[in-house]
Amino acid sequence: MTTTILPRVNYLNVRHSVGSWLFTKDHKRIALLYLGVVTVAFFLGGIFAAGVRIELTTPEGDFVSADTYNRLFTMHGIAMVFFVLIPAVPAILGNFVLPLAIGAKDVAFPKINLLSWYVFVIGFLFTLAAMMFGGVDTGWTFYTPYSTSASNSNVMLTGIGVFITGFSSILTGLNFMVTIHRMRAPGMTWFRMPLFVWALYATSLVQILATPVIAITVGMLALERALGFGIFDPRLGGDPVLFQHLFWFYSHPAVYIMILPPMGVISEVIACFSRKPVFGYSFVAFSSLAIAVFGFLVWAHHLFVAGISPYSAMVFSFLSFAVAVPSAVKTFNWTATLYKGAIWWQAPMIWVFGFLGLFLVGGLTGLFLASLGLDVHLHDTYFVVAHFHYIMVGGAIMGYFAGLHYWWPKITGKMYSNSAATLAALLVFVGFNLTFFPQFILGYLGMPRRYHVYADEFQVLNVMSSAGASLLGIGYALIGSYLVYSIFRGKAAGANPWRATGLEWQTESPPIPENFVETPIVTEGAYEYVKRETKVA
């Protein structure tokens, strides 16, 4: 065993100037740069959501005007989807953990990694400008012809923002894919890789193949809106539904960009706090790939009532049911991992329990929407809103926080308060359910989404939802406060506070700039908890 005294220099204190952060090529620092921007976007998106929820406490449009309301939900969606959900786990946690987890000094292309952060920031600034100069009101889906000919909000600026941000996502995916292929430490075979790395690999695949399509689609939209080109224009015989096909060809796989990495996080955390290997490792790994591949074949389930042929609807419905299977397989494997484990109830694990509960509801309600006969009724109602929030917030954001809590000691070298973190997880779980469960009922009652004013009978459920949202807000604020507090007052974490396997835990916390003193050589699978413990004993 190496017993060299670990250097006191780490990636955080190696240099201090602003320039050393803004021009860093260190994946760990870039991860923190992303953390900064994503947190700002999350805060903004949260403010917009608060506006929406306050408006909806009464059936009348009394808090904000209809135009403002439409801007609020649109900007909530855009901020959350493009600047929180898509980058959160891959660009923050993935960037930080991936090279460490495979025993590399950095990602394959550190300069491109930094470039993708800048691209991300530029895209964010454009979108922010659009929001500040009057906002945008097309819904985050930008459906034509509303977005091209009717809306008089800042569609162009937002479109440019989204277009640019897309390239950040593409470059990150490209970087990760090459990193996983070419940068693994000696002995780190594919089937010794942590499942988080598998999940990132599957995600990269989707980013590479799907994101260019949204970029070009938004590009066509911009040509049409700005220069009067006619690609989706029904007055010329163009097809507005083609936009929906192209949009969802990206945006449905994008759902998997958002949920696959958190799924990977769950595998890591569940193995660590059950002190045993993930049940059915290869099934979990391949289910990520299966989801990535099937994810490309289900886009038209967003168009069941948009006039597509009933036979193609049938095919897409079938495939949508098929894509549910790998997600189910993952859930069952995680559950089975707990069996005969030694379950250590630490904060990250509490977040995982929350994830499991919410993701379960989110995934299963997807079956309602994949069912053709039922989707006709449910499409574009609050049922859909509730469903994707259960996946995106209950799944992706819970998974993101599970990962953030899990790797926080590694990232900062400090421990946060475990009880505060547990309390926050509980608050978020309860608040979330109170916010979104009533929306399933609202949806089945027939309340359409994106409604500024609604029928009186929907009020009670909406008030419940808004009450839950405030609880949710408190939960998120709590996370921010104890995590920030931990940076200044937290106890030193030590290299491996969770006594976890995984190469990232072999190096100091916070890691040294080069990650490892010497390149690690891997001799066994990712989650060999038993062997380790017996030797110690």
Add this chain to the structure above:
Amino acid sequence: MPNGVAVHADPHGVADHAHAHHPALQHHFQTLEQQHEASTLGMWIFLVTEVMFFGGLLMAYLLYRVWYPTAWSEGSLELDIYLGGFNTVVLIGSSLTMAFGVRAAQTGEQKATVRWLLLTIALGLTFLVVKGFEYHHKYELNHIPGPNFHFEGPFASQVEIFLSLYFGLTGLHALHMIIGCVMMGVITWMAHKGRFSPEWYTPVELAGLYWHFVDIVWIFLFPLLYLVDRAHQLS
């Protein structure tokens, strides 16, 4: 330290220190070979994203072509097949000079590399100039889609869609050409400064991959846009 991972002194590290570090080797790679493989794979993946990028437009093209075959044929006949054909030859030629340039870099002939790369840039610029003339002609005829679009015939609206896609596709392609020319300029300058050697000429190779890709896109665009219904015209 857990046993799962034995931490050894890295033999490669030692080996690397024994040799002098190649100046082009970046710190996070173990060997030049690893670096080269990573870069090449990265470029190939990038080209895949490019295929998807053009794919969105081509999808729209395909759909409308099936719906509006007559308009497609009418719109296509508006394009200048001679200029398009000339440009095709120019681009294929530039692919050839590019291939020679890569070959020269591989064998370490610095001057030849620079010469071939300059020729490639010249051909690329020729293409762009010709394209500019074509666009200008369209402008004079009011064939640019938008409020001033004018086209005689019953299918004017659908021809407008065709021309929108024509400008979208060729414009995007031209943008790639411009980026390619700038990139070639940088590579040429690097070659001129003697940065490349037979052991390391990855940037030349990658620029070559990109250039060939942009050519191939044109090889698809030319028949799809210019030759839709020419056989009909000949007969």
Add this chain to the structure above:
Amino acid sequence: MLSGIPLFPEQASTIAPQVDNLYFFITAVTAFFALLVVVFVTVFAIKYRDRTGEKVGEPIHGSIPLEIGWSIIPFLISMVIFAWATVVFFQIVRAPDQTLEIYSTGKRWMWRFQHIDGQSEINELHVPLGRPVKVTFTSEDVLHSLYFPAFRVKADAIPGRYSSVWFTPTKTGEFHLFCAEYCGTQHSGMIGKVVVMEPNDYQAWLSGGGGLTMAARGEQLFQQLGCVSCHLPDGAGRGPSLGGKFGEQQLLGNGSTVTVDDAYVRESILTPQMKLAAGYQPLMPTFQGLVNEEGVMSLIEYIKSLPPSGQTAAAAQAGAAPAAIEQGGSK
């Protein structure tokens, strides 16, 4: 207090109970699986809890039979749901042959409904109880979606295309009608009510309005726009005779055939060269901008009403046309 919370929408069409049964079935299945997982997770988390963090779990790596089991069983169950849902779906999208036809156009931010007998209404739709009703509609500007929650049907209104929904109301009363596809500022104001009436009341309501029938209005347009000068009833004109063509197959100039339906007639009026009938010259100009969506719908109704050419065409024409002209003239 909880009784004030609505949990379930009214069932007011023949399809609604079918959709609801499917909903209950999926709810039961998913609730079962959700509970199953929740129970397992809870039991394991408590039973195997280790407060120290020192112990390790049993090194179980997996089980192929279990993996196969929990892949195949959910798949099979989902296939049952798929099959059931698809059967219901085809009932929703396939209208029966005999329906009461109503036309509608959506535009920001209202729905206009046009009854064949001439009544038209805005943001309100009157329909008779117990009779299948088919609403054919399009949009004049952006996307909309016509949604009747109590009937469990909706479809998007897409500019340039016809969509339709059908339903058989089973309850009299007033029900919501929503726009479900976001369409801008007053999207949430693009709502209305559907009024289901006893058939007698409906008839009384219909006759209260007056005005021309859609077919008669279509005939007026047919004269005004000059269609009549080429589409002669006996087929001798520069355009084909339109009598009896609706619902039939039409041979096109390029050799393919097309069913003469709402969409084809609409397309032929607005972009006549697109699918030219075999044997005719491309002489017809476009009527884009000269006739609005409602006018096109009236023309469709008129063409539907024409008897097959040749067989007493003149007689039928003689009966219908003067009446229409009289009415038109009296305005």
